Amino acid sequence: MAERIAIVSDHAAYAMKAELAEHLRGEGYDVLDLGTTSTDSVDYPDYGYRMARAIAEGEVERGIALCGSGIGISIAVNRHPHCRCALVSDGLAARLAREHNDANVLALGARLIGVETARDCVANFLATPFAGGRHQRRVDKLTNPDFAKEPA
Template structure:
């Protein structure tokens, strides 16, 4: 799977660990930055991630910041993105199954690397259920549906 990953400075270590782990799992990973721990603005990286997932360059996105909140808000500004802030695998799976989330957000200061990997695994392995959920997902990008 083609996966894009981006963070702010607070999550750079978790981003690097997840990037290497995903590559080991056989995924193609686009690291959208940042490259150094210098302070950056999370919206810049959230917008970049949203653009890459929306245009199809990446099939899924992983957004990281200290809490996961700020970057998830910035990703969700894009009408084609559905980014769920998760902290455990069940939420990650339900975000895919019910909401067709194409991005998840994790907080590096709140989620350890093993739990982050479990969330990413659930996110990547769960399929969208469609059916009654499709109508609701359609309304996320087009409220007049």
């Protein structure tokens, strides 16, 4: 059974979202497209919250969120405690987001990177497992801030 990946964007990133969704389907992924469905102006927080809800409710384990800069939608997604959304602009950052931070949502800025770079980021994000080990303690603190403590 193919892994199910959610993808979401606002109007500014609609074209890149469509290209990435098609590419992912071609790679054998089951793509859950959470919108938007056109270049008509929409509010990115609404779509970021859709992604967060899909993660929290277990519809998908991982997702890709896009807006013009990637900043706004990553903020919206990260407001939910089940999400660890990383805004990246190259493949190495995408790999490290998974390896060290167990990021479950990748954010991309369609006005800042091209589709080939976006594909490279997605490929690294999807291919990289979480390293665990010393990183697990830190991820636990992201998921449950009660575990965090003031540095000495």
